[in-house]
Structures are given as C-alpha cells and as structure tokens.
Amino acid sequence: xxxxxxxxxxxxxxxxxxxxxxxxxxxxxxxxxxxxxxxxxxxxxxxxxxxxxxxxxxxxxxxxxxxxxxxxxxxxxxxxxxxxxxxxxxxxxxxxxxxxxxxxxxxxxxxxxxxxxxxxxxxxxxxxxxxxxxxxxxxxxxxxxxxxxxxxxxxxxxxxxxxxxxxxxxxxxxxxxxxxxxxxxxxxxxxxxxx
Amino acid sequence: xxxxxxxxxxxxxxxxxxxxxxxxxxxxxxxxxxxxxxxxxxxxxxxxxxxxxxxxxxxxxxxxxxxxxxxxxxxxxxxxxxxxxxxxxxxxxxxxxxxxxxxxxxxxxxxxxxxxxxxxxxxxxxxxxxxxxxxxxxxxxxxxxxxxxx
Numbered sequence: 382x383x384x385x386x387x388x389x390x391x392x393x394x395x396x397x398x399x400x401x402x403x404x405x406x407x408x409x410x411x412x413x414x415x416x417x418x419x420x421x422x423x424x425x426x427x428x429x430x431x432x433x434x435x436x437x438x439x440x441x442x443x444x445x446x447x448x449x450x451x452x453x454x455x456x457x458x459x460x461x462x463x464x465x466x467x468x469x470x471x472x473x474x475x476x477x478x479x480x481x482x483x484x485x486x487x488x489x490x491x492x493x494x495x496x497x498x499x500x501x502x503x504x505x506x507x508x509x510x511x512x513x514x515x516x517x518x519x520x521x522x523x524x525x526x527x528x529x530x531x532x533x534x535x536x537x538x539x540x541x542x543x544x545x546x547x548x549x550x551x552x553x554x555x556x557x558x559x560x561x562x563x564x565x566x567x568x569x570x571x572x573x574x575x576x
Numbered sequence: 577x578x579x580x581x582x583x584x585x586x587x588x589x590x591x592x593x594x595x596x597x598x599x600x601x602x603x604x605x606x607x608x609x610x611x612x613x614x615x616x617x618x619x620x621x622x623x624x625x626x627x628x629x630x631x632x633x634x635x636x637x638x639x640x641x642x643x644x645x646x647x648x649x650x651x652x653x654x655x656x657x658x659x660x661x662x663x664x665x666x667x668x669x670x671x672x673x674x675x676x677x678x679x680x681x682x683x684x685x686x687x688x689x690x691x692x693x694x695x696x697x698x699x700x701x702x703x704x705x706x707x708x709x710x711x712x713x714x715x716x717x718x719x720x721x722x723x724x725x726x
Contacts, residue, residue: 390595395584398591411598418605420619421651447624454616454653458605465602521583563583 384550386557389526392464393471396479397517399527400554410515413530417457417513423450426532433534433541442509453512453532460495460513480523489519489564490551516547518554520563528554605654616653618662618673623651625669639668 384402392399392410399410407415416422427434427446434446444452467477483491493515514533517525529550531543538544558564581589605612626636637647641664649655650665657665662674672679 388592389587389590391588391591391593392595392598394588394594398587399595401592407597408595411595411601414598414601418616418653419651420616420623420653421648424623424651447620447627450623451620454620458616461598461602462606465599465606468599468602520587524584524587526587561586563586 384553386553392527393468393477393479396477396523397525397527398520400529400550402550408527409529410527413515414457414461417532418454418461420450420454423453423532427453430534430541430543436535438536439534444509449512449534452509456495456511456513463495476523478523479525483517483519483525486516489555491517491519491525493517516551518551518558518564520558526554526558611656612654615655615657618657618665619651619653619655621673622665622669625671629669631669636668640664 384404387401387403387405389398389400390408390410391397392408399408401408405412427450431446433439434444434449439449467482471477483493486492494511494513496511512532512534513530515527515530517527520526529547531547533544535541535544538548555564622636625631626633631639633647633651634644637644640647650657650661666673
C-alpha cells in the first residue's frame, strides 16, 4: 500500500523541502535522522536484513553487522552535522548548492550521500562505502523535494524489497508533482484551475 | 498552481513551514557531542554483547531490574546514563563497559593470569626436575634467580 502525502515542510527555504506522509508526525528528513542515529533501530534493521550483509561485497569490505551498525549511526550523525553546517552558512548569506550535494539517479530523481571524509569507527582512515541515502526529486535548478531515504545494503535498488518502498514513494511524489503541474513544464498551460 | 507563481513559490505556499525539529536536534547534538558519542558507543557495546551472549532485550531488562522501555531508552544512543545505570548494565552482562582505575588494574591482573597459565607447562617441568634433582644450586644475581638441577 503506497503512502499518502500529508504535506511538505521547508528544510532550506527556496532550496530544499521534505515530504511528510500521512500517519507520520515528522517530515521524512527529520524522521530518517531519528531512525538512523538510534543504535537499537539500526540493529533491528541490520538483524532483519542480515542476509544482505553476507553478500561478497560486504565480506570483501570486511564489514560485519556490528561494524555496519556503528558506521551507520556515525554516518547519520556526520550527515546531520553536514546539513547543519550548510544551514549555519546560510546565516552568513551563503546559498547552499544542492545541485552539487545531490547526485543524479534517473530523470528527475536524485540522491544525497555523504561524500566528505569523516573519521569513522574501524576504518583506520580507509574509505568505506556510505550506507545512507536521501532520495529527492529535483523540482527546478537548486531546488529539491525529499521523498524518503534508506540504509542501502545492496548495489541496486531492485535487490531489496525495502528499497522498492522508496521507489514507490518517489513515484507517489512524482505523480503528485505532475498533478500540481510542478514537474512538467510542458503542461503549464493547464494550471488555471489551481491556486 | 497559479500561473503567475514559480515552482519554488508554490512549494513555499503549500509548505507547512520551516522544519525546526531536525535543526534543534542537530544543534543540541553539536553542543552535547562529547557525552552523546559516549552514550552511542555504550549502546553499541551493549548491543554487541547482547548478540554475543544471545541474550534478548527482555532478559537484559529483567537482569537489570528495569522495564523493556527503559532498555529501549538506554539503547537510543542519546541517554545521559549515570554511573549506577552503567554499573547495572555491566552486572547484567558480566562485562566492563567503562574503564576506570580499578578495573584497568583488574584487566592487568587478568593479563598476568593469562601469562601465568601460558607458563604452566614450564612450571610443571621445573617442579618435576626439582623432585628428581640430587643437588640444587641457587644463584642469585641482580634480582635474578637461577635454579640449576643436577
């Protein structure tokens, strides 16, 4: 069953917004960080999908389920801190460049992943793949609407059922934006009935 | 969407307002980063130990004498735990979560015990040699003792 959109909230005015779904008390942006920073929640998640951690990719990386839990919670704190830095910089008049922050996936779909280097547990200065993804639809230049996010344990989104839920959320928001004549510039002549 | 309205204006119009919740949380975390990191480390250590001992969270709660909800709070990674709570967790798990002067000493004794057990065959050999020896020569030089068994 797909989620219904309750509304949107502003993260960075004119540049970054987040969807809030019906049945949830927070925007996706806030909700995801709460989940990802909580070791018990992350532990439950890893335990549910422990078979994915047995894939050759993770075995070659030498990352155990315990390592993954610690890395995910640390990455969540570091990612939140990165957004806080961006926010505090806007106080000095800086305009955040989300075109650089979000990576193109497909059509209007983009994802955020932490790319700046942080000293992480057990990595001994070595890079490790980032686990966290924030999915968004690009509404226009340097303006994104967050639809959700996930802990990514597989290479492709179709390799895990829980990631399919994120695809459904992207489609739901995409359809809604089309209905509101926001996404498709070609249809702007039909917007008279909208306030 | 009104035809005179840009896409961004439309988003601003329908937005329920600035999401201040993540911002407050992020600023609070930055101000309290030092102890929050420790809280998260302890939560991760406890979860590792629960997995290692195959202990459920409800058994852990029972061993600690607290409710399962309290355990959930403790494992949230943002709980300011006091020494009594940490000690209760250590007792329930039979492990040391936070090193202090005394348990660092305990840990050193543990290491000596390990060395001693490693040397047991050597001690056994020396004892057997002593039993069968007719003469024992003891040389003491600069605190070193040598036993020569003939």
